[in-house]
Amino acid sequence: GAVVSQHPSWVICKSGTSVKIECRSLDFQATTMFWYRQFPKQSLMLMATSNEGSKATYEQGVEKDKFLINHASLTLSTLTVTSAHPEDSSFYICSARDPGLATETQYFGPGTRLLVL
Amino acid sequence: QQQVKQSPQSLIVQKGGISIINCAYENTAFDYFPWYQQFPGKGPALLIAIRPDVSEKKEGRFTISFNKSAKQFSLHIMDSQPGDSATYFCAALYNFNKFYFGSGTKLNVKP
Numbered sequence: 001g002a003v004v005s006q007h008p009s010w011v012i013c014k015s016g017t018s019v020k021i022e023c024r025s026l027d028f029q030a031t032t033m034f035w036y037r038q039f040p041k042q043s044l045m046l047m048a049t050s051n052e053g054s055k056a057t058y059e060q061g062v063e064k065d066k067f068l069i070n071h072a073s074l075t076l077s078t079l080t081v082t083s084a085h086p087e088d089s090s091f092y093i094c095s096a097r098d099p100g101l102a103t104e105t106q107y108f109g110p111g112t113r114l115l116v117l
Numbered sequence: 118q119q120q121v122k123q124s125p126q127s128l129i130v131q132k133g134g135i136s137i138i139n140c141a142y143e144n145t146a147f148d149y150f151p152w153y154q155q156f157p158g159k160g161p162a163l164l165i166a167i168r169p170d171v172s173e174k175k176e177g178r179f180t181i182s183f184n185k186s187a188k189q190f191s192l193h194i195m196d197s198q199p200g201d202s203a204t205y206f207c208a209a210l211y212n213f214n215k216f217y218f219g220s221g222t223k224l225n226v227k228p
Contacts, residue, residue, distance in 0.1 A: 006160075034216075043206060043218045044161070093160050104149040104210050108160035 003027060004096045006109035013084055014117055021079045021112045023094030029074035030096035034106065035067075038091040050077045084116045120144060121209050123219025130226050136194040138222045140207035143188065147217075149210035152181065152192045154203045155221075161206060165192070197226045 003026040013019050023033055031052050036044040048069050049057040056069035066088075068080040077096075081088055091113050095106040123140045130136045140150075151166035167174045167181040167190065174181045180193040194201055207219040 004160075032214075041221075041223075043220045044216075045218075046215060049214065095160075104151075104166075104213060105163075106216070108153075108162065111158070111160045113158070 004030075004094065004107045004109040006092075006094060006112050008112060009110065010113040010115070012115045012117065015085050016083055019081045019084055019114060021081075021092055021094075021114075023077045023079070023096070023109055025075045025096045025098075025107075028096075028098045028100060030077075031074065031099050032097045033071060033077040034095045034097075035069060035077075035079050036093045036095070038093060038111075040091075044093060047079075081114065084114070086116045089114055089116045119220070120217035121207060121219045123207050123222060125222060126220070127223045128225070130197045130224065132197065132199060132226055132228050134197050134226075136192075136197045136201070136224055136226070138192045138205055138207070138224070139189065140191065140219050141187075141189045142209050142217075144209070144211065145188070147209035147211055148213065150181070150183065150190050151208050151210070151216075152179075153206045153208060153218075155206065156203050164205070194224075197224075199226045199228050202226050 005024045007022045033050040035047045038044045047062045050069045050071040052071045058064045071077040093111040095108045097106050121142050152164045153161035154164045155161045165176050165179045167183050178195045183190040204221045204223045206221050208216045
C-alpha cells in the first residue's frame with residue numbers, strides 16, 4: 001500500500017516554543033491530507049483538513065492560530081504547533097488521500113509524539 | 118457527541134478463539150465503514166472495510182458483519198493470535214471526506 005511518512009517521530013520541547021511536524025506522501029500526490037490528534041488510550045480526533053494550494057479547514061474547537069497547517073505541495077503538509085503548552089502534548093497523526101484511488105481510501109502516517117515540558 | 122460508539126473497551130481472548138468487536142452509529146449518511154488496527158506508538162493501519170450495501174465481507178481471518186437497519190457493524194477475528202494483540206478502531210466516513218472514529222478496543226490475545 002501507499003506510504004505516508006511523518007517527521008519527526010517524536011519531539012520534546014519547552015513550553016512557549018513552536019514545533020513543526022511534516023507529513024509526506026511518498027509514492028503518490030495527495031491533494032488532501034488530514035491531521036488528527038490522539039490522547040493516550042483515546043480515539044483519533046480530526047483536527048483539520050489540509051487542501052493543497054488552499055487554506056485548511058479546521059474542525060470546531062480547534063484553534064487555527066495555534067495549529068498552523070500548510071499544504072504547499074502535493075506531497076507535503078506541515079502542522080506547526082505555535083507557543084506549545086503542556087496540554088498540547090499528544091500523538092499527532094496525519095493521513096493522506098490518494099486521488100487515483102477510491103475517494104474513501106486514506107493512508108495514515110506513523111504519528112508524531114509531542115511532549116511539551 | 119460520539120458519532121460512532123464502540124464496545125467493548127478491552128477484550129481478552131485465548132489463542133485460537135474468536136474476537137468480536139462491535140460498533141454502532143446514528144448518521145445514516147455514513148457511506149463507508151473501515152476497521153483500523155493500531156500498535157503502540159504507530160499510526161492506524163487499514164484492516165478491512167465495508168460499504169453499506171453489503172452485509173458481510175471476509176478477508177482471511179477477518180470478517181465484517183454489517184446490519185444497516187440496526188445501524189451496527191462488527192469485526193470478527195477468527196483463530197485469534199497473539200500477534201493480533203493491538204487496539205482496534207472502527208470508523209465511519211461522512212461525505213467521502215471526514216472519518217469519525219470509535220473509541221477503540223484494546224485486544225489482548227493470550228498464548
